[in-house]
Amino acid sequence: xxxxxxxxxxxxxxxxxxxxxxxxxxxxxxxxxxxxxxxxxxxxxxxxxxxxxxxxxxxxxxxxxxxxxxxxxxxxxxxxxxxxxxxxxxxxxxxxxxxxxxxxxxxxxxxxxxxxxxxxxxxxxxxxxxxxxxxxxxxxxxxxxxxxxxxxxxxxxxxxxxxxxxxxxxxxxxxxxxxxxxxxxxxxxxxxxxxxxxxxxxxxxxxxxxxxxxxxxxxxxxxxxxxxxxxxxxxxxxxxxxxxxxxxxxxxxxxxxxxxxxxxxxxxxxxxxxxxxxxxxxxxxxxxxxxxxxxxxxxxxxxxxxxxxxxxxxxxxxxxxxxxxxxxxxxxxxxxxxxxxxxxxxxxxxxxxxxxxxxxxxxxxxxxxxxxxxxxxxxxxxxxxxxxxxxxxxxxxxxxxxxxxxxxxxxxxxxxxxxxxxxxxxxxxxxxxxxxxxxxxxxxxxxxxxxxxxxx
Numbered sequence: 001x002x003x004x005x006x007x008x009x010x011x012x013x014x015x016x017x018x019x020x021x022x023x024x025x026x027x028x029x030x031x032x033x034x035x036x037x038x039x040x041x042x043x044x045x046x047x048x049x050x051x052x053x054x055x056x057x058x059x060x061x062x063x064x065x066x067x068x069x070x071x072x073x074x075x076x077x078x079x080x081x082x083x084x085x086x087x088x089x090x091x092x093x094x095x096x097x098x099x100x101x102x103x104x105x106x107x108x109x110x111x112x113x114x115x116x117x118x119x120x121x122x123x124x125x126x127x128x129x130x131x132x133x134x135x136x137x138x139x140x141x142x143x144x145x146x147x148x149x150x151x152x153x154x155x156x157x158x159x160x161x162x163x164x165x166x167x168x169x170x171x172x173x174x175x176x177x178x179x180x181x182x183x184x185x186x187x188x189x190x191x192x193x194x195x196x197x198x199x200x201x202x203x204x205x206x207x208x209x210x211x212x213x214x215x216x217x218x219x220x221x222x223x224x225x226x227x228x229x230x231x232x233x234x235x236x237x238x239x240x241x242x243x244x245x246x247x248x249x250x251x252x253x254x255x256x257x258x259x260x261x262x263x264x265x266x267x268x269x270x271x272x273x274x275x276x277x278x279x280x281x282x283x284x285x286x287x288x289x290x291x292x293x294x295x296x297x298x299x300x301x302x303x304x305x306x307x308x309x310x311x312x313x314x315x316x317x318x319x320x321x322x323x324x325x326x327x328x329x330x331x332x333x334x335x336x337x338x339x340x341x342x343x344x345x346x347x348x349x350x351x352x353x354x355x356x357x358x359x360x361x362x363x364x365x366x367x368x369x370x371x372x373x374x375x376x377x378x379x380x381x382x383x384x385x386x387x388x389x390x391x392x393x394x395x396x397x398x399x400x401x402x403x404x405x406x407x408x409x410x411x412x413x414x415x416x417x418x419x420x421x422x423x424x425x426x427x428x429x430x431x432x433x434x435x436x437x438x439x440x441x442x443x444x445x446x447x448x449x450x451x452x453x454x455x456x
Contacts, residue, residue, distance in 0.1 A: 004029065008116070009137045011129045011425045012313060015107055015116030018060040022115050024067040031071020031103065032144055033136040034119055038101040039075075041121050041132070047076030047150055052102030054082045054090040056188055056249045057211030060115050065105040068117065072103070073151035081155050084211070086188035086250030088345045091124040092162045095341030098122070109221035109247040112214060118249075123321075124341040128314040129425075163196050166347045169339070172200055176358040178241040179203040181256070183231040185220035186212040189246035189253075193347050200354065205238055207231065220248030223333065228254065228262060236260040242357065242364045244350050252333035253346040255353060257364040264379070266292035267371045268349065269329030275352045276327040276337075277302040286319060286328035286336070289408045289420045290433035294375045295329070310408040311422065317342045331380070331433070376443040378434040383454045385430050388423040391454060392430070395421060398453060417446055421454065430454055 004026055008016035014030060016022045022030075039046045051072050055065035061084070072079050077100075082093050087104050094102035101121045107114035119127040119136075127133050180202050184190040190209040197204055207230065208217045222228045222245040235243040235256050243256030255263035273285045273295060284305045287295040291308075299306035309319050309328065313336070316328045320342040328336040334344040357364055385391045392410045402412035409422030409431075419434035432450060436443035 004137070004140055006137065009129065009133050012126055013108075013116055013118045014133070015110065015114060017113050018058075018064075018115040022064070024063055027064040027067035027105075027117075028071040029140050029144065030117060030136065031068040032075050032147060033071075033139040034068075034101070034103055035072045035075035035077050036139060036144075037127070037132055037135045038121055040135070042100050044100065045076070046148070049077040049100045050080060050097075051077045052080050052082065052090055052093040052097070052099045053105075054085040054087070054093065054102070055105035056087070056107075057084060057186070057213045058105075058107060058112065058115060058248075059213040061105050061213065064115055068103050068105055069153060073153060074147035074149055076148050076150040078151060079153045081153055082158050083155070084188075084191075085158065086192040086346070087118055088251045088340075088343060088347060089158060089162050089192060090118070091120065091341055091343035092165065093156070093158050094120055094122070095124045095343065096161065096165070104249070106249040108249050109219070109223070109252070111219050124343045125317055126314045128312070130314065159191070159195075162192075165340075166345075166351065167196055167199070169337070169348050170351045170355040174358055175200045175202070175354050177201045177203055178354065178357065179205065179238065180354070181205040181207065181231055181234045181238055181240045181243040182209065183207045183222070183228075183234075183243065183245040184209045184211075185222065185227070185246060185248060186210065186215050186217060187220040187246060187248035188250040189346065192250050193246070193350060196347065196351065202354070205234070205240065207234065220246075222247060222252075222254040228256070232256050232260045232262065242353070246346050247333075250346045251344050253350045254333055255364070257368060259365045261365065263364070263368065264292075264377060265329070265331035265333050266294055266375070266377055267368055268353075269331065269335070270294045270298040270371060271356060271367060272329060272335060272349055272352055273299050273304065273306075273327060274302055275356045277304045280326045283326035284323050286316060286323070286325045288316075288330045289411055289422070290331050290380065291329075292371070292375045292377050292435050293418070293437065294371045308407065313344055316344075374437065376436045376438070376440045378432065378443060378447045381432045381447070381451065382424075382429045383432065383451065384428055385454065386428070388428065388430055392421060392423070395450070395453060417442070419446075419450055421450075
């Protein structure tokens, strides 16, 4: 394999087609480059590093994880190999054992032809295009010298420790014997979350619960409507209290209420904020620029402090540490917890919602009704444009009477509606999220008006 394709280096991870973009040789080089970058960041020699390693259920993962491992080892690092785990378990491994960094061999929710790696430094802080990934790419483009050799590998099992740590976020005795449909998407949720759910007296209906990298049933991306149709119908058919679906590597979960309706990430962030503020009154909560006002309104009512933040897990994890925020939520399904090394988790939101529904003694749809009745959201809508900044400037001029901020793209706020338009980092797209506090019809009218300006 020749030089690595530059397009595999994304904003927050490395990702590409197995065999075409990333093969065993590429993984070996990435492992070496990662070790050198961590050594620089930690100001340690490579032979003093301890680096975590995990892999998901993809068919290519055993081969590629072995190559990542060898790349790290030949640079002199000690590799702490946890085997087949969910991504948040890699974060837990790095955080709980105070490792210098970690590499998770995964392509998250992508189709089966893909592979990749998520990379973190000490404290489970993600490497990104702004810090770490660009340096790895530069090292590999310039060519690495012969490796010094040495290093070793320690194999560990962390399922038990991780599951005990996750269960400590709730009162297991408070969870009622709810009927819950779960869809693991043949990803890592089954082995990661399954044993916890079995300890909670739930009437559990499992679907696609065994890891299988051939994804015989559907792609492990519940954000796509076609991939969540099954669980929505199954919740209704089974008369379940709720449904939970996870993405491939298990670090995002998605909720279906008792009527079979999908729970928007904005509203799930609001419910999780309420749950966390009951446990830690007065705490700080982060939410992203796309989110419904349901989130800051909920936090305010519960006596917390709500702070708006840039989209992206590197930005969330850094700000959570700086502000000592107890929880952060993104509408895309990433939920971050201070007491989980400020990392995102697909396990903790599931446990917290089961606890909240049980304590409230109400259907999930009833808990969501106040949000759905008062906050009318568009969801994220993409538009291709020629010049992103020029179009943003046009929008700013057109809506100059609104309260504007440029934290992440352009946000414009009026008393009873608001919107955010963000440029894509990798494509010539603008992404619109809009909300009306009047009605769905008002949201649709304003959405169409803004989209017409974007697309003109």
